[in-house]
């Protein structure tokens with residue numbers, strides 16, 4: 507395949523960026539999108555040019571770091587996949603592809619396609635955990651009965667990889683889908699109920715302090731989420747938040 511790539515280039519967070527155009531060929535339809543980016547970077551390096559900076563780690567849809575906006579969609583045109591799982595067969599020979607970083611005030615660009623998503627880490631640190639006293643005998647996890655449906659829903663929520671596509675897609679840059687997944691994964695399980703009040707209040711406060719926007723129920727986040735995190739989690743987050751407010 508021959509392609510024209512229009513890529514966002516930005517030296518650092520201070521300088522203004524712009525789209526630059528690159529032509530590449532000999533791209534196999536079976537390559538992943540990141541492998542295609544590797545080919546581009548090899549070409550740029552050979553030509554003595556600065557390769558395009560982009561985040562990646564696992565390259566198998568687990569780490570959530572490959573944040574790219576491709577032809578106007580977070581993680582590109584395929585559904586339920588991350589950029590690293592997107593294949594070039596989803597594009598046509600001769601196509602022009604626009605590649606930009608995830609854009610949100612809370613995700614400032616570090617360089618080219620790399621954005622700073624430490625705001626998500628700070629939300630997670632505010633309450634996305636369970637405190638466990640490890641002294642003495644720990645209770646066998648299997649001795650706590652959990653309804654199958656609740657266990658399944660908690661597992662589904664726990665599949666959120668913190669990629670930030672929901673924020674980049676949302677016209678309000680809302681982080682509600684991410685926070686709701688993190689709150690839900692604990693709220694549904696008995697182990698998570700002990701700290702439930704503090705967790706939801708602290709995580710929502712941190713989300714607001716970071717400057718994420720409000721949710722207006724457009725549902726765009728659910729459509730673009732590579733893990734299929736459901737909007738039902740946002741409804742659960744709202745219920746947990748109201749309960750916590752009344753309690754506190």
Ligand code: SF4
Pocket residue numbers: 665666667668669670671672673683684687727730731732733734735
């Ligand atoms: S909810 Fe989905 S889109 Fe948002 S951070 Fe989690 S996995 Fe990514």
Ligand code: FES
Pocket residue numbers: 561562563564565566567568569570571572588589590591
């Ligand atoms: S590189 Fe880890 S999810 Fe894409």
